Amino acid sequence: MGNMKTEQILDQLLEISMQYGPKLIGALVVLLIGLWIIKIITKGLKKMLTKRNSDKSLTSFLMSMVNILLKILLIVSILGMLGIEMTSFIAILGAAGLAVGLALSGTLQNFAGGAMILVFKPFKVGDLIDAQGYLGTVSEIQIFNTILKTPDNKTIIIPNGGLFNASLTNYSTEERRRVDWTIGIAYGDDIDKAKKVIQELCNDDTRILKDPEVFIAVAELADSSVNIAVRAWVNAADYWPVFFQMNENVYKTFNKEGLNIPFPQMDVHLHKQ
Secondary structure, X not given: OHHHHHHHHHHXXXXXXXXXXHHHXXXXXXXXXXHHHHHHHHHHHHHHHHHOOOOHHHHHHXXXXXXXXXXXXXXXXXXXXXXXXXXXXHHHHHHHHHHHXXXXXXXXXXXXXXXXXXXXXXXXXXXXXXXXXXXXEXXXXXXXXXXXXXXXXXXXXXXXXXXXXXXXXXXXXXXXXXXXXXXXXXXXXXXHHHHHHXXXXXXXXXXXXXXXXXXXXXXEEOOOOEEEEEEEEEEHHHHHHHHHHHHHHHHHHHHHOOOOOOOOOOXXXXXXX
């Protein structure tokens, strides 16, 4: 009896081995190959992000997330190879993922926006940008938000989702910027003299670049003034100092040269009955 039971057990083990052995070996091979491929993918991702000088925290987070997702997919595939029913499990997992995704849709959008900003770099820390109705210098780029410091030292927190998907102006991308002024003189004043004075003021300011040349021309015959357009190029860091200083210089010099800067006027005529 004992020998018969032993033979039956051995036969069952042999049958199970014949039935599941090839699947187990195949699953083991797939596991080893899958882990090797995942390692290559994560290394490639790290190399790409390092080349782009991406934020270290973003690099670490993305690598960890990609690694976990790929391993979950690998495990699900192996369980399916072994004949384990995964349909119900995947359905439950998908429903849970959908619920979490809907609950955190705004947060996930901001995270995706932050990741795209750090990868593609439309701006960087220290840049002066105009976005979402705010003008300020970027002080910090976080995963979910970007922090701006306004010229009057206010702190503005902008969610990355809207920031990445909307248009923005980066004033720090180019090394040079054009400064524009519109300077009005009174009707009857000498236009050539006014243009000459403005040209001399531009020549005296060493921060104004010589190439391209300063552009000076009559822009408009307005209601109360003849408006002269002035366009000059400066290094980006000199934009505001040059802009404000030129306004002051024009006012002081025009007074000395007998040139009038008019203001809006209205003539009122009274008729006696």
